[in-house]
Amino acid sequence: xxxxxxxxxxxxxxxxxxxxxxxxxxxxxxxxxxxxxxxxxxxxxxxxxxxxxxxxxxxxxxxxxxxxxxxxxxxxxxxxxxxxxxxxxxxxxxxxxxxxxxxxxxxxxxxxxxxxxxxxxxxxxxxxxxxxxxxxxxxxxxxxxxxxxxxxxxxxxxxxxxxxxxx
Amino acid sequence: xxxxxxxxxxxxxxxxxxxxxxxxxxxxxxxxxxxxxxxxxxxxxxxxxxxxxxxxxxxxxxxxxxxxxxxxxxxxxxxxxxxxxxxxxxxxxxxxxxxxxxxxxxxxxxxxxxxxxxxxxxxxxxxxxxxxxxxxxxxxxxxxxxxxxxxxxxxxxxxxxxxxxxxxxxxxxxxxxxxxxxxxxxxxxxxxxxxxxxxxxxxxxxxxxxxxxxxxxxxxxxxxxxxxxxxxxxxxxxxxxxxxxxxxxxxxxxxxxxxxxxxxxxxxxxxxxxxxxxxxxxxxxxxxxxxxxxxxxxxxxxxxxxxxxxxxxxxxxxxxxxxxxxxxxxxxxxxxxxxxxxxxxxxxxxxxxxxxxxxxxxxxxxxxxxxxxxxxxxxxxxxxxxxxxxxxxxxxxxxxxxxxxxxxxxxxxxxxxxxxxxxxx
Numbered sequence: 001x002x003x004x005x006x007x008x009x010x011x012x013x014x015x016x017x018x019x020x021x022x023x024x025x026x027x028x029x030x031x032x033x034x035x036x037x038x039x040x041x042x043x044x045x046x047x048x049x050x051x052x053x054x055x056x057x058x059x060x061x062x063x064x065x066x067x068x069x070x071x072x073x074x075x076x077x078x079x080x081x082x083x084x085x086x087x088x089x090x091x092x093x094x095x096x097x098x099x100x101x102x103x104x105x106x107x108x109x110x111x112x113x114x115x116x117x118x119x120x121x122x123x124x125x126x127x128x129x130x131x132x133x134x135x136x137x138x139x140x141x142x143x144x145x146x147x148x149x150x151x152x153x154x155x156x157x158x159x160x161x162x163x164x165x166x167x
Numbered sequence: 168x169x170x171x172x173x174x175x176x177x178x179x180x181x182x183x184x185x186x187x188x189x190x191x192x193x194x195x196x197x198x199x200x201x202x203x204x205x206x207x208x209x210x211x212x213x214x215x216x217x218x219x220x221x222x223x224x225x226x227x228x229x230x231x232x233x234x235x236x237x238x239x240x241x242x243x244x245x246x247x248x249x250x251x252x253x254x255x256x257x258x259x260x261x262x263x264x265x266x267x268x269x270x271x272x273x274x275x276x277x278x279x280x281x282x283x284x285x286x287x288x289x290x291x292x293x294x295x296x297x298x299x300x301x302x303x304x305x306x307x308x309x310x311x312x313x314x315x316x317x318x319x320x321x322x323x324x325x326x327x328x329x330x331x332x333x334x335x336x337x338x339x340x341x342x343x344x345x346x347x348x349x350x351x352x353x354x355x356x357x358x359x360x361x362x363x364x365x366x367x368x369x370x371x372x373x374x375x376x377x378x379x380x381x382x383x384x385x386x387x388x389x390x391x392x393x394x395x396x397x398x399x400x401x402x403x404x405x406x407x408x409x410x411x412x413x414x415x416x417x418x419x420x421x422x423x424x425x426x427x428x429x430x431x432x433x434x435x436x437x438x439x440x441x442x443x444x445x446x447x448x449x450x451x452x453x454x455x456x457x458x459x460x461x462x463x464x465x466x467x468x469x470x471x472x473x474x475x476x477x478x479x480x481x482x483x484x485x486x487x488x489x490x491x492x493x494x495x496x497x498x499x500x501x502x503x504x505x506x507x508x509x510x511x512x513x514x515x516x517x518x519x520x521x522x523x524x525x526x527x528x529x530x531x532x533x534x535x536x537x538x539x540x541x542x543x544x545x546x547x548x549x550x551x552x553x554x555x556x557x558x559x560x561x562x563x564x565x566x567x568x569x570x571x572x573x574x575x576x577x578x579x580x581x582x583x584x585x586x587x588x589x590x591x592x
Binding site for chain 1: 172176187200252268272
């Protein structure tokens with residue numbers, strides 16, 4: 001179970017871009033991501049899983065960019081949740097190599113992911129509605145600058161949080 | 168307990184950064200939404216929770232065993248508060264092999280839950296270990312922060328060298344006054360009949376030989392040989408060793424010493440031990456089961472300690488090396504200092520037998536088979552043969568043991584040449 005869960009999550013994450021745009025290059029990139037997860041599970045390395053998560057994201061971003069159309073925040077949040085679950089389950093699988101893994105480990109991971117999923121969806125709904133309302137007032141020229149500034153602000157805030165946690 | 172950022176934290180940060188960057192580059196809000204759960208989890212690092220308290224206990228099934236034996240290790244973990252993930256690395260001393268189960272476990276605990284896990288460790292070679300420590304790594308709810316600590320509860324374990332039963336032993340030349348298994352040429356108290364002589368005042372009635380008395384018409388008594396024990400000191404060369412564990416020349420020497428000690432103690436002799444190496448240590452002669460425990464403990468700890476200093480046996484007190492003791496020097500003769508020490512003992516009048524553990528086959532077994540190895544081993548054998556001939560020429564009794572041949576064979580080859588008990592104290 002400890003290896004089945006990350007494999008299943010990686011397949012689910014690979015399906016997200018393919019569902020968004022079912023063409024061969026997208027499927028090939030998603031397949032490469034699944035192979036990277038397989039490598040992570042086989043070799044007990046964590047970095048291929050991180051790279052695979054970035055591959056899934058890039059694949060999904062490319063697919064959404066090519067399609068265009070209205071934003072699907074729920075699908076995006078679900079993909080983020082899957083990627084988080086992927087990283088966490090691969091981490092546990094790597095730690096559980098050559099050990100006795102109690103069945104409670106998988107159960108508690110799934111419960112945690114479910115509670116986080118609920119929190120994410122609630123937060124997405126909470127933030128999404130006012131953001132949509134605000135977007136109407138933001139001029140089209142300023143929106144990339146605002147997005148970049150927001151992302152930078154988040155990155156700085158996270159860096160501060162992590163630096164404090166490491167200290 | 169020290170808290171650290173787990174590698175998962177950095178992975179999550181990398182993926183969140185990737186999602187944000189892609190969101191800005193492509194201008195798609197879904198990717199901000201994708202970054203949301205990752206950012207939510209990372210935001211939990213802002214909290215500084217206390218490390219969860221775990222109660223850990225472990226037990227080992229035995230505290231002493233022979234080489235090749237196994238022990239069971241049982242570990243129990245319980246907690247009052249829920250723990251998302253805990254990694255445990257149970258005690259696994261160097262040289263041990265996990266026979267069943269694993270020494271590591273990953274578990275999630277609910278509040279008030281107790282989880283037990285067990286595994287078996289095999290010890291192919293002797294040694295003294297302490298299975299005290301369990302390394303514990305506790306993860307926080309999302310696995311981003313870890314706390315590490317070491318649980319220590321001393322559990323000493325002694326792995327004694329294997330012993331083989333020996334029927335042939337080098338006989339001591341000198342006996343002690345105490346009762347033992349060696350039949351002395353002198354007459355006195357004993358059960359071995361010696362001679363018959365005429366009754367003299369002071370003789371006890373139970374000594375009267377009635378058959379001889381009736382035939383000869385006068386009272387005759389039976390005299391018995393005394394039965395005595397001896398002091399045996401096992402001197403082990405710990406200056407150098409050859410071969411690969413668990414069958415180095417030192418390991419073989421230790422097993423030989425343990426077997427000899429067991430056999431001599433069974434004959435009611437007093438047995439002592441001297442470890443001659445970088446550090447000289449000893450066990451003074453004694454008898455009985457407790458003495459075997461002492462000797463086995465010293466032998467289990469024996470190891471090579473390198474030194475340039477030639478140790479003088481004069482530092483050893485006479486109570487450890489009694490003047491008329493039989494000294495059995497067990498050596499692979501890899502270091503000339505041991506041969507010099509043996510010659511010194513012989514020159515001082517000790518009854519000395521050198522049991523030479525051949526390192527040639529042991530070394531050959533540790534090397535890749537090749538013609539060069541074969542040639543080197545043959546040359547080495549010739550060199551050693553000359554070395555042993557030189558020792559014999561200088562008057563030492565040398566027993567050659569070529570493992571994996573049984574030790575009994577080496578002892579039987581040399582046992583018959585030794586003279587019988589010659590003197591009494």
